Amino acid sequence: MKTVDAKGKLCPLPLILTKKALGEIAEIETLEILLDNETSVKNVTRFLEDHKMAFKLTQKGKEFNLLVSKTGVIPESTNVEEYCEVELPQKSNYMIAFQRDVLGDGVKELGILLIKAFVNTLPEVDIKPTSLVFLNSGIVLTLIDSPVIDSLKKLEKIGVEILVCGTCLDYYQKKTELGVGKISNMYDILDRLSRSGNVVYP
């Protein structure tokens, strides 16, 4: 049995070592991963789950032991760093309501460019919004072929809630093309808007 000792190592190292080791072992083999903090366990198990790897987790004192069976495949292109949990460093008290597929008023071409940059920059801001809601033509940003789909998925993964107007998806006949977030209704959307300290309308 192959063992990866990732004790004392910070993200993304445990993930990199895990991915590498899983690439090296045969399908019938078991991989043992040693970890010493809960964040690493959370990140590594999320990574394993997403790639359909069966595992058993045991804890002995401060040490965690993961026994992994190679039941899935990890594509070479997988970016393990996406599994590094980023704890929200400061309490966020704002949300963003996307009501259009552009940012601001003006020439549409520029508005589209700006909204892409806006969403793609969001994962890099220190204080993330609590929720994103998408209404009317704003819903196109959440569809499978959206140019900002990767950034939205990244935000959802670190805990930003994404609500998409169901009526709007229905009206534009895009329900089957939703690529991220939850289909939602006016009750939930108004609930979030009314609870939020600040709402940003791009």
Next chain:
Amino acid sequence: MLFIPNFQHPTSKFQHLHFFMNYIILVFESTHRVLKAEKILLDKKVKFDIITTPKDISSDCGMAIRINPLVSNQNEIETLLTESGIVYMLYKKEMQ
């Protein structure tokens, strides 16, 4: 034509070798150029992101193109842009 292959940012932040992969960041001299480049790449179905130009590269409110080398071929993109006479500067940014 201004074309600087593998142009490295003068500040040290971008110079030392990293264990991690880097994004390729293409910076253009105007928003119109960004839009033109975007159109060329989209027509060829190349995957990339429009981002705000990272602060360490420029303090202007500029748009840039970010390429993930694990997803898209840098050489193909550079060839497409160069063939169309698009001027750009190339930077690398550590993936986060």
